[in-house]
Amino acid sequence: MYTEQSLNTPFDYFPFVKRSLFIILTVLFAACGSDNDDESNLDDELRGIITAQNLTGDPSTDRALPDIEDPKAQLGMKLFFSKSLGGDLDAACVSCHHPMLGGGDALALPIGVDAEVEDLLGPGRLHKTSGEHFDGGPTVPRNSPTTFNIALWDSVLFHDGRVESLGKTPKMIGNDGLGIRTPDVAFGEVDTQAGQDLVEAQARFPVTSNEEMKNFSNFEGTDNTQVRQNLQQRLGNYGAPLGGSLAMNHWLAEFRAGFSAPDGTAEELITFGNITQAIAAYESSQVFVDTPWKAYVEGDDAAISDDAKRGAKLFFDSTDNGGANCSACHSGDFFTDEKFHVIAMAQVGRGKGDGEHGTEDFGRYRETHDETDKYAFRTPSLLNVTVTGPWGHAGGSSTLEQAIRTHLDPQAALDHYDFSELDPSIQTTDMVINTQNAIDKLQANRAAGMASMPELSLTDTQVTELLAFIDTLTDPCVTDLACMSQWVPSADDSDPDGLRIHAIDGNGKHL
Ligand code: HEC
Ligand code: HEC
Incomplete structure (x- = not known):
């Protein structure tokens, strides 16, 4: 009987409900799929992070900055x-x-x-x-x-x-x-x-x-x-x-x-x-802030690749959430907290006259004379960072990957440091001992419970995803001649003293 049946299986009254429920369940199962996040789910998660971290994509908002034509x-x-x-x-x-x-x-x-x-x-x-x-x-x-x-x-x-x-x-x-x-x-x-x-x-x-x-x-x-x-x-x-x-x-x-x-x-x-x-x-x-990441934050889901999205999630998520928590320091739309941290990036070059050999650089300590600031350097912004290498306060990282890996495990980065990547003229006599001092300081700060870079182990895929994300932080203008x-002054711009630099590169080509 019609009514009895309906009492047994309410879906029979409303076949469309059954169908929609089936679709909803299918989508849910797909979203919870074991190997990787569904694309739209990833976007949802990222948009949640963007809202939670109050990101607008544009760090230049509300600033009256001059125009180059002024x-x-x-x-x-x-x-x-x-x-x-x-x-x-x-x-x-x-x-x-x-x-x-x-x-x-x-x-x-x-x-x-x-x-x-x-x-x-x-x-x-x-x-x-x-x-x-x-x-x-x-x-x-x-x-x-x-x-x-x-x-x-x-x-x-x-x-x-x-x-x-x-x-x-x-x-x-x-x-x-x-x-x-x-x-x-x-x-x-x-x-x-x-x-x-x-x-x-x-x-x-x-x-x-x-x-x-x-x-x-x-x-x-x-x-x-x-x-x-x-x-x-x-x-x-x-x-x-x-x-x-x-x-x-x-x-x-x-x-x-x-x-x-x-x-x-x-x-x-x-x-x-x-x-x-x-x-x-x-x-x-x-001001070069018109990045693919900005377009993404502003709502264009197609502005960055899925790898970059996974990298972004790692970048912003807390370690408890399985993330790398890079945004603890590289925070906000400008990707910096403007504070100082010990990362122990390679100490190459002649140094600032600090330490036993005079070839160290005590960083923020030189200003504050606070022991915890020894070897601490300012968190750089990551906007356009793909075009600003070599990286680190002394340029000791020749690749972005090396810069990131140094954060994760500075000891391994030092033990496997590839000197051949560095310009041969850079002074490196005390590099190992000086960088080790910074690593020891990082460990001491950690032991004392000072906020510092936590030890972190990421897979090669995760590092690749972080790099893909960092790639989206470059404004295309900066690579467009x-x-x-x-x-850059043009040939018709007056040269008031004849002392202008007309830059050429190592091959004699005009920049
Ligand atoms: C504890 C704070 C902190 C965290 C967390 C952190 N960084 Fe950094 N990062 C720094 C500091 C400080 C430097 C500069 C170190 C120096 O100059 O010696 C830096 C430098 C860099 C550089 C080189 C930039 C340049 O212009 O030379 C990159 C790239 C970078 N960080 C990416 C990351 C990524 C990716 C993560 C997450 C895995 C991360 N950082 C997590 C503080 C942090
Ligand atoms: C010999 C190379 C050299 C020349 C020439 C030079 N700079 Fe720099 N500039 C540097 C270095 C190295 C630093 C970082 C020094 C430090 O942090 O102790 C720096 C830092 C800066 C910064 C700060 C960047 C930041 O993110 O904090 C600005 C701005 C700057 N220079 C502008 C100038 C201007 C303007 C001139 C000319 C009046 C100039 N520089 C000449 C090498 C140079």
């Missing part, structure tokens, strides 16, 4: 490329931060002054044997970080954070009254000369470093203030700067245009503060 940024570009800011006129900012080289120099460790060929950047750039303090390798002890997205840092610049905001709202220095600390003042104190933001503050320092730009002749024996005074007078063509005046000098017209002050005098316009302001405008216009050319 007159001040254009002036900054010319300054950035000019050797006139080098004490002995042989190095420019761009010597170590070229837009076509990922905003860095593509070297493990940079060569600034006394290069064999001043305009040759990247692999093949060598230090003159006659150069001061020549020891066969680079004289600069740390890897040159990218200038890309530099304006997105809120708290600290440099690997050891020695330029840092003391306030909560670093983009509004003065409003909170807390200001910026730089190496010109004691730790924790405000440098009243720092300028408006971290990028300006940072630009005051490369010119004062003998190895980066100052060199050992014209400005030898001068302090930071004197170097800056000499440079403003040199470019402004006033006073009596050490080393004399420039052979050719059209900077006044450039500063008038850059600062929209057609009647300004050299003394008014060509100040060191204005030099760094213009350079900072140029650097801050280098036409797109990047906006940040």
Whole structure:
């Protein structure tokens, strides 16, 4: 009987319910399938993570940043490329931060002054044997970080954070009254000369470093203030700067245009503060955040591969959840907590004069003198990281895979370190002992329960997936010559002092 039957099997009343239930169950079974996540399920999980971690995909939101076409940024570009800011006129900012080289120099460790060929950047750039303090390798002890997205840092610049905001709202220095600390003042104190933001503050320092730009002749024996005074007078063509005046000098017209002050005098316009302001405008216009990952976060499921999605899940998931928890430190849309951690990446190069042999680099400890900060370095952003190798504070990782594996097991990374991957000119005499010291520190911090990189074992497939994810963090503009050319002076751009770097690579090809 019809009613009886229906009481026995309610589905017989509503055949469509039975069918839908079957479909739902089938989908559920597929989703719980043992070998791997179903695609749509993976997207759901990732979107859950994105929401939980408050990601928007765009770390540049709500920041008023200059455009490369702004007159001040254009002036900054010319300054950035000019050797006139080098004490002995042989190095420019761009010597170590070229837009076509990922905003860095593509070297493990940079060569600034006394290069064999001043305009040759990247692999093949060598230090003159006659150069001061020549020891066969680079004289600069740390890897040159990218200038890309530099304006997105809120708290600290440099690997050891020695330029840092003391306030909560670093983009509004003065409003909170807390200001910026730089190496010109004691730790924790405000440098009243720092300028408006971290990028300006940072630009005051490369010119004062003998190895980066100052060199050992014209400005030898001068302090930071004197170097800056000499440079403003040199470019402004006033006073009596050490080393004399420039052979050719059209900077006044450039500063008038850059600062929209057609009647300004050299003394008014060509100040060191204005030099760094213009350079900072140029650097801050280098915003490269339009990544496939951003498109994915904004809702395009097809923007990244399934491998990258699995890598993303590993990257963001906690270790309890089977993840690698990379986002504990590489957090947020800019992929950094702007804090300092001991990872024990290879300590190559001549070091910062620390430790028993003087070839170590104590990192953040150099600023804080806090034992737990020994060998701690700032968490780098991972945006565009595929184009900023070699990696690590001393460029000791020649591949991204090596950089990741060093996090997982620094001892194995040291024990199996492949020196042949490193540029043969890099100093490595104390590398093993120095890196071991950092590993020992990491272990001591772990034993003391200090937050640090946990020991982690990942399969080769998982490492490949992490790499696939990291690949999605690069803005296509940075590998596109036409797109990047906006940040390189063109042949029709005036060269105010004839001292522009026209960069070539090791094969003589123009960058
Ligand atoms: C000889 C190579 C060299 C030259 C020349 C040079 N830099 Fe650098 N730059 C470096 C290195 C190395 C570091 C990292 C130093 C450290 O952390 O101790 C750095 C750091 C920076 C940073 C901070 C990046 C970050 O993520 O914290 C900025 C910005 C920067 N340089 C801009 C400039 C500007 C502007 C000039 C010119 C006035 C310049 N650099 C000249 C090598 C160079
Ligand atoms: C405990 C904090 C922490 C965690 C967790 C962490 N990192 Fe890092 N990462 C760092 C620090 C600090 C550095 C820089 C070390 C140095 O310069 O010596 C770094 C460097 C890197 C670099 C090289 C970047 C460059 O510009 O040189 C990559 C790539 C990287 N991390 C990826 C990862 C991945 C993938 C994971 C997850 C498996 C991860 N990190 C987990 C703190 C962390």
